[in-house]
Amino acid sequence: AQTVTQSQPEMSVQEAETVTLSCTYDTSESDYYLFWYKQPPSRQMILVIRQEAYKQQNATENRFSVNFQKAAKSFSLKISDSQLGDAAMYFCAYRSTRDDKIIFGKGTRLHILP
């Protein structure tokens, strides 16, 4: 069974600084998707970034980028120029190409310090 592990329950970063959230996963599959979701206090689940496992190039979305290391089964999220609105719970997630369910990690709560 696939698992997703986020080893940092909470992190803090100064506004305008850069922070990296860690995530590792376990799977025997070769093709899959990885995601980072943001859940602000409103509890809405917002997709931040997506990575297809077959792509070697790391995904980037504005200030958000990932470091995808397939062999190491590592998928970290880097947030550059942190803003107060980035404060939220961040979930790393996995999805096989063969079924529907998204498997989430336990989450990392990110605090932005003004």
Next chain:
Amino acid sequence: AAGVIQSPRHLIKEKRETATLKCYPIPRHDTVYWYQQGPGQDPQFLISFYEKMQSDKGSIPDRFSAQQFSDYHSELNMSSLELGDSALYFCASSDTYTLLGADTGSYNEQFFGPGTRLTVL
């Protein structure tokens, strides 16, 4: 753009009562997913439907049932409610053949609704 609609947004029930949660997918989306997020927990996949047929099943209790209707909306029915059923219930929808750009191939992103917060007293 239209989003996934869930109703009600908040629901309070007593133990052993029943509850029905509704999900209205984004127009033209044919697949619906249900997730349960307990307090301080990560979301857990419950069940999904494609074209009114159950397509995948996760850790959904036998007390729960769900279905998708001809207009693609879905309902999650929960009976004999327990205190542990208190959670945020997300519905997500997708279009099975959505293409997100020429370089990404086919990928059906799940768009999440705002959730229904169920409190069982």
